[in-house]
Amino acid sequence: HLPELRALGWPEPLAIWMAKTAALKWSDPMAWSLIMSLEQHEHFYERERPEHWHAMKLQAFQFTETMKSVLPGSFIPEEALALQLATRCNSFTHKRPVFEHVFALYPHTAAMMEHSCEPNCTWVDANELALMPEQVMLPLTLAVRAIRPIRSGQAVSIAYVALDIPTHRRQAALSQMGFRCRCWRCLDPTEYASGIFEVNCSCGGKQMPPEPDYDVTEAEWICNACGASRTWKAVREEDDNLHAAVEAAFIGDSEKEVELLLSGPLAKFSKQHYLRYLCHKYLADRTLRILGAAGMEVSGRLTATSASAVVAHHDAALQLMRSVLPEFDPMKTSVCRWQAAALLAVCRCTPTEPWRRYNLALRRVWAALREAEASAAACYGQDASCTNALREHIAQFKAALEP
Numbered sequence: 001h002l003p004e005l006r007a008l009g010w011p012e013p014l015a016i017w018m019a020k021t022a023a024l025k026w027s028d029p030m031a032w033s034l035i036m037s038l039e040q041h042e043h044f045y046e047r048e049r050p051e052h053w054h055a056m057k058l059q060a061f062q063f064t065e066t067m068k069s070v071l072p073g074s075f076i077p078e079e080a081l082a083l084q085l086a087t088r089c090n091s092f093t094h095k096r097p098v099f100e101h102v103f104a105l106y107p108h109t110a111a112m113m114e115h116s117c118e119p120n121c122t123w124v125d126a127n128e129l130a131l132m133p134e135q136v137m138l139p140l141t142l143a144v145r146a147i148r149p150i151r152s153g154q155a156v157s158i159a160y161v162a163l164d165i166p167t168h169r170r171q172a173a174l175s176q177m178g179f180r181c182r183c184w185r186c187l188d189p190t191e192y193a194s195g196i197f198e199v200n201c202s203c204g205g206k207q208m209p210p211e212p213d214y215d216v217t218e219a220e221w222i223c224n225a226c227g228a229s230r231t232w233k234a235v236r237e238e239d240d241n242l243h244a245a246v247e248a249a250f251i252g253d254s255e256k257e258v259e260l261l262l263s264g265p266l267a268k269f270s271k272q273h274y275l276r277y278l279c280h281k282y283l284a285d286r287t288l289r290i291l292g293a294a295g296m297e298v299s300g301r302l303t304a305t306s307a308s309a310v311v312a313h314h315d316a317a318l319q320l321m322r323s324v325l326p327e328f329d330p331m332k333t334s335v336c337r338w339q340a341a342a343l344l345a346v347c348r349c350t351p352t353e354p355w356r357r358y359n360l361a362l363r364r365v366w367a368a369l370r371e372a373e374a375s376a377a378a379c380y381g382q383d384a385s386c387t388n389a390l391r392e393h394i395a396q397f398k399a400a401l402e403p
Contacts, residue, residue, distance in 0.1 A: 002015060008059045018083060025075065039090065039111075061080075113157060115157060118157075119147070121146050122159075122326070124330055125143070147327070168236075170186070196272060197273065199221075203225050205224050328374060329375055336368050339372075366394065
């Protein structure tokens with residue numbers, strides 16, 4: 001029935017998930033009851049997104065009609081709608097070698113955790129921990145770790161969406177799950193003066209979101225220097241168009257197009273603007289990907305020019321990451337690790353005399369490794385293989401730095 005299920009507009013993994021999970025009503029009634037008890041935010045969809053709500057109700061009806069000959073008993077559209085909402089609001093997506101995405105629900109644990117754009121926990125696929133080299137692929141197991149102290153009675157929170165995008169894009173993604181976030185970051189229109197969605201005005205001033213919920217109130221943006229204003233509609237259209245252009249360049253894997261965007265239409269944005277950040281991160285990752293990046297060994301395959309370019313792109317990306325991501329974050333672990341590899345390549349191309357300059361290059365490698373190791377220990381654990389590997393590199397560099 002996959003062709004019929006695809007016709008509902010669902011991605012194939014979601015279509016398979018819906019069909020297999022619906023069968024739990026008879027094969028595992030307890031699991032089915034757990035899923036039905038999860039938060040579904042149906043009132044939010046009905047009130048705030050009526051068109052989306054009616055589309056989901058139609059999909060639920062069509063799903064029950066399609067599955068009549070497959071499911072062993074009666075399955076009504078209301079149950080299909082509840083399953084669709086519970087999945088949309090509570091599921092996690094894992095990546096596997098064979099499938100692009102795999103859906104999973106954790107009713108007793110992760111599904112109960114709140115969202116925050118300043119979370120006190122992070123989650124990773126347990127297979128990423130790789131505590132033992134010979135460890136086989138685990139089932140869809142989630143590892144949740146605290147990345148900051150949590151008081152007794154305080155809510156345990158994780159991020160449901162990417163944190164390196166501005167408020168209006170995070171809220172748009174969260175609205176798919178049926179709510180708006182009201183954390184401190186979302187209520188600060190400048191997002192802690194991070195520059196994540198800031199435009200440089202021609203007068204030298206800054207244009208930035210004027211108030212919280214600017215995507216709802218559609219308040220005008222006013223330059224803090226000359227007072228020039230822009231409507232939210234104009235700002236949003238420009239952002240949507242440039243975001244689409246950036247995504248098209250990424251899909252086409254066009255380094256030249258990305259560089260042209262950085263030097264052209266994105267040049268007027270602040271250095272920490274999220275679209276500039278995405279471009280810098282892509283260019284650094286692309287160089288490492290082409291070289292077949294695998295640990296610190298990639299440093300030996302980087303030329304002086306390519307290594308310097310990777311360092312510059314990572315430096316630009318890390319500026320925003322340090323402003324808006326938690327102190328410890330899996331993405332920060334990865335970027336700092338590759339930054340250390342690129343810095344090591346720069347080191348190898350740096351003359352040992354004068355020693356001061358060479359020593360400074362070594363210290364930058366060590367600092368990047370220390371930042372990566374701190375994030376790895378918090379996110380993956382003290383005994384994870386990536387944490388131990390980073391510790392070994394740190395020890396080697398510490399010995400090299402000693403007189």
